[in-house]
Amino acid sequence: MLQIISLLVENKPGSLMRITGLLSARAYNIESLTVARTLDPELSRMSIVVDVEPHLRSQVIKQMNKLINVLQATDLTDSPAVCRDMALMRIKAPLANRTAILKEAEIFGARVVDQSTEGFALEATGDPEKLDEFIDVMRGYGDIDVIRSGSVAVSLETKKLRLSPPVPRGGGNPAREEEPVESK
Amino acid sequence: MMSGARILLECLLRENVDCIFGYPGGVTLPLYDAMYDHAIRHVLVRHEQNACFAAEGYARSTGKVGVCCATSGPGATNLVTGLVDAMMDSIPVVALTGQVSTKLIGSDAFQEADTFGITRSCTKHNFLVKTIADLPQAIHEAFYIASSGRPGPVLVDIPKDVFQAQAHYSPVSSIHLPGYKVIVEGHAGQIRRAAQMMWDAERPLVYAGGGIVAADASAELRELVETLDTPAVTTLMGLGILPSAHPNFISMPGMHGSYAANMAMTQCDLLIALGTRFDDRVTGRLSAFAPKAKVIHVDIDPAEIGKNRAADLPIVGDVKKVLAKLNRNLKELAAEAGSKNESSRQSWGRQVREWKQEHPLTPEISQEEIKPQHLMREIDRLSGGRAIVASDVGQHQMWAAQFIRFDEPRLWLNSGGLGSMGFGLPAAIGAQFARPDKLVFAIVGDGGFQMSIPELATIVNHSLPVKIIIMNNGYLGMVRQWQELFYNNRLSAVELSSFPDVTKLAGAYGFKGRTVERPSELSSALEEAVREPGPYLLNVRVTPFENVYPMVPAGAAIHEMVLGPPQPVTA
Numbered sequence: 001m002l003q004i005i006s007l008l009v010e011n012k013p014g015s016l017m018r019i020t021g022l023l024s025a026r027a028y029n030i031e032s033l034t035v036a037r038t039l040d041p042e043l044s045r046m047s048i049v050v051d052v053e054p055h056l057r058s059q060v061i062k063q064m065n066k067l068i069n070v071l072q073a074t075d076l077t078d079s080p081a082v083c084r085d086m087a088l089m090r091i092k093a094p095l096a097n098r099t100a101i102l103k104e105a106e107i108f109g110a111r112v113v114d115q116s117t118e119g120f121a122l123e124a125t126g127d128p129e130k131l132d133e134f135i136d137v138m139r140g141y142g143d144i145d146v147i148r149s150g151s152v153a154v155s156l157e158t159k160k161l162r163l164s165p166p167v168p169r170g171g172g173n174p175a176r177e178e179e180p181v182e183s184k
Numbered sequence: 185m186m187s188g189a190r191i192l193l194e195c196l197l198r199e200n201v202d203c204i205f206g207y208p209g210g211v212t213l214p215l216y217d218a219m220y221d222h223a224i225r226h227v228l229v230r231h232e233q234n235a236c237f238a239a240e241g242y243a244r245s246t247g248k249v250g251v252c253c254a255t256s257g258p259g260a261t262n263l264v265t266g267l268v269d270a271m272m273d274s275i276p277v278v279a280l281t282g283q284v285s286t287k288l289i290g291s292d293a294f295q296e297a298d299t300f301g302i303t304r305s306c307t308k309h310n311f312l313v314k315t316i317a318d319l320p321q322a323i324h325e326a327f328y329i330a331s332s333g334r335p336g337p338v339l340v341d342i343p344k345d346v347f348q349a350q351a352h353y354s355p356v357s358s359i360h361l362p363g364y365k366v367i368v369e370g371h372a373g374q375i376r377r378a379a380q381m382m383w384d385a386e387r388p389l390v391y392a393g394g395g396i397v398a399a400d401a402s403a404e405l406r407e408l409v410e411t412l413d414t415p416a417v418t419t420l421m422g423l424g425i426l427p428s429a430h431p432n433f434i435s436m437p438g439m440h441g442s443y444a445a446n447m448a449m450t451q452c453d454l455l456i457a458l459g460t461r462f463d464d465r466v467t468g469r470l471s472a473f474a475p476k477a478k479v480i481h482v483d484i485d486p487a488e489i490g491k492n493r494a495a496d497l498p499i500v501g502d503v504k505k506v507l508a509k510l511n512r513n514l515k516e517l518a519a520e521a522g523s524k525n526e527s528s529r530q531s532w533g534r535q536v537r538e539w540k541q542e543h544p545l546t547p548e549i550s551q552e553e554i555k556p557q558h559l560m561r562e563i564d565r566l567s568g569g570r571a572i573v574a575s576d577v578g579q580h581q582m583w584a585a586q587f588i589r590f591d592e593p594r595l596w597l598n599s600g601g602l603g604s605m606g607f608g609l610p611a612a613i614g615a616q617f618a619r620p621d622k623l624v625f626a627i628v629g630d631g632g633f634q635m636s637i638p639e640l641a642t643i644v645n646h647s648l649p650v651k652i653i654i655m656n657n658g659y660l661g662m663v664r665q666w667q668e669l670f671y672n673n674r675l676s677a678v679e680l681s682s683f684p685d686v687t688k689l690a691g692a693y694g695f696k697g698r699t700v701e702r703p704s705e706l707s708s709a710l711e712e713a714v715r716e717p718g719p720y721l722l723n724v725r726v727t728p729f730e731n732v733y734p735m736v737p738a739g740a741a742i743h744e745m746v747l748g749p750p751q752p753v754t755a
């Protein structure tokens with residue numbers, strides 16, 4: 001199944017390698033991965049979609065949390081979250097189809113970012129499955145070329161949206177009472 | 185102003201490092217120059233792999249961080265096996281490697297290797313230090329990470345120009361690791377519930393591992409075992425955490441574990457797992473492992489909990505602290521009321537003692553040939569539960585684990601998780617440096633010994649009185665055993681011919697060595713080795729075709745263990 005993981009990581013050389021390395025070492029398959037800085041330039045947010053056996057989901061999160069550069073790893077698969085994917089698409093279409101294409105694009109909320117005698121370039125953002133549908137529809141109109149960004153996800157639970165480090169800066173590991181770890 | 189090399193050494197002093205195992209090279213020249221007139225002792229090994237194993241031996245026998253050092257490229261890649269070994273067994277090691285100068289990184293420079301990338305998966309964490317300003321921070325963070333939480337190896341890769349650069353050295357006062365979380369105190373409510381479960385169980389069993397060694401929690405473990413009066417097994421990594429003669433101790437479980445241990449695992453109704461990780465060599469076929477048991481699992485690493493076996497009651501925390509609280513809770517329960525399961529507890533105890541008597545681990549002894557088990561029994565006699573025994577990997581390792589008793593932790597040193605041949609001798613070197621007053625045995629096979637021969641020079645160089653005992657069966661015995669049992673005895677590439685004459689070999693290095701073949705000579709030869717003030721190389725020719733039993737075949741449940749060689753059918 002597809003698991004959506006949101007990671008808050010220190011923006012340090014090697015952070016990305018550690019995360020992808022950990023996933024490949026444990027034979028989890030990466031479906032998509034995006035990274036960008038957060039408001040705090042020392043931290044980055046990653047959204048990773050991995051293909052993993054359901055019973056291994058919590059193990060993936062725990063392994064991620066063990067990485068020294070990872071401040072927080074969260075499983076967003078089942079929790080309230082918004083997940084978006086962007087597609088840039090070129091479509092080559094005969095003149096006769098163009099109005100229909102524009103109509104479909106409008107229904108989906110896609111934007112035309114370039115147009116030429118050959119056809120259009122479109123930009124579409126949406127829920128990953130919605131985007132799949134849109135791409136399928138467009139395929140019916142001519143030759144297309146698609147580049148997708150991979151998913152970015154944001155949790156809608158405030159406590160899961162931690163933008164600052166979970167432990168006070170300056171080292172030290174305050175003993176805290178952890179919640180009982182769930183068993184499989 | 186100080187050079188980066190000098191700053192590094194100052195940082196090591198602040199971490200109380202007294203000894204580094206290493207091997208120099210081009211990019212570490214500035215470091216070795218700084219060492220020339222510095223208090224820190226450097227031990228020149230003869231292969232970098234052994235620098236890491238020796239650092240592990242140092243760490244395993246003391247609990248302190250072991251330090252090893254290698255040059256860039258081939259030096260760093262030679263460390264890899266040792267790093268993985270330390271990772272698998274959670275041993276605190278800091279590895280320092282030289283790197284080509286920062287300006288050359290990425291240019292395929294001479295002796296450049298991507299050490300940072302290569303060692304990502306074999307370390308708990310690693311650093312590439314790009315400027316001298318970052319050096320002290322990285323070194324102290326490395327020691328902190330290596331030794332805290334679940335210990336492990338940390339590598340610091342340092343380019344040559346960072347060693348050479350000059351800077352003011354101001355000691356680091358705090359470390360900054362916002363993403364490093366260690367949960368030390370166990371959850372109080374969970375601990376109370378665990379104590380109650382233990383109190384209520386009819387057939388509880390303690391299953392304790394290397395985490396008890398790492399946490400220095402043997403006293404607390406013993407108290408728990410005695411308060412509950414429950415049988416206890418310790419894993420290969422945990423031998424010594426309970427005194428071998430403790431009445432509740434029923435030895436090691438798993439592939440070559442005792443009958444009593446494996447039966448108790450299978451029949452218990454509560455498995456109390458402490459600092460242990462349900463390794464496949466312990467559990468056998470997982471689906472048939474401890475099928476009747478509820479599981480309490482205490483570990484400092486949350487990722488171990490539920491990884492192989494679901495825990496009914498998980499506790500994340502330092503096992504020493506958790507055990508101390510558990511013991512307090514149990515005492516309170518005991519004060520309130522006696523166990524309501526008094527009679528089932530007693531019959532469980534009786535049952536376990538019966539298993540222990542039914543199939544005890546008894547050494548084979550013959551008058552004609554030296555049996556491997558006999559050798560281990562003799563070493564055990566001389567050790568008296570007190571010597572350090574560093575073992576290599578193979579049949580001899582399993583017999584040593586079965587027949588040599590350890591009355592304290594940190595005496596039994598072996599490569600448990602990785603099972604890396606070539607570990608034993610260099611680990612003994614590291615241990616002897618760390619604990620110069622201890623009698624140290626290196627028990628090695630004739631195969632593994634030949635991976636370590638170069639280190640004889642290190643031993644002689646430093647007059648280390650290590651007693652090297654080769655259990656020489658003429659074969660890569662453990663592989664031969666599997667070929668015999670599971671591949672129709674088609675012995676393929678396991679015969680070790682052309683073993684050197686050890687008297688000459690030791691003589692060539694300038695110390696004493698001897699071969700024994702007859703059972704009657706064995707005890708006196710071992711005594712002679714121990715009496716010798718310096719190192720000693722004793723080659724013991726044992727029966728070649730002995731197999732290690734009990735044995736749980738691959739894929740079987742642990743109670744399906746084979747207790748001995750097939751008996752001739754009497755019709």
Ligand SMILES: Cc1ncc(C[n+]2csc(CCOP(=O)(O)OP(=O)(O)O)c2C)c(N)n1
Nearest residue numbers: 578579580603605629630631632660661662
């Ligand atoms: C570096 C390494 N290579 C290969 C193996 C596989 N292996 C495990 S035990 C063993 C045989 C060891 O032979 P020896 O050292 O003579 O010990 P014995 O089993 O005979 O006691 C081998 C080859 C290993 N564990 N480590």
Ligand SMILES: [Mg+2]
Nearest residue numbers: 629630659661
């Ligand atoms: Mg052998």
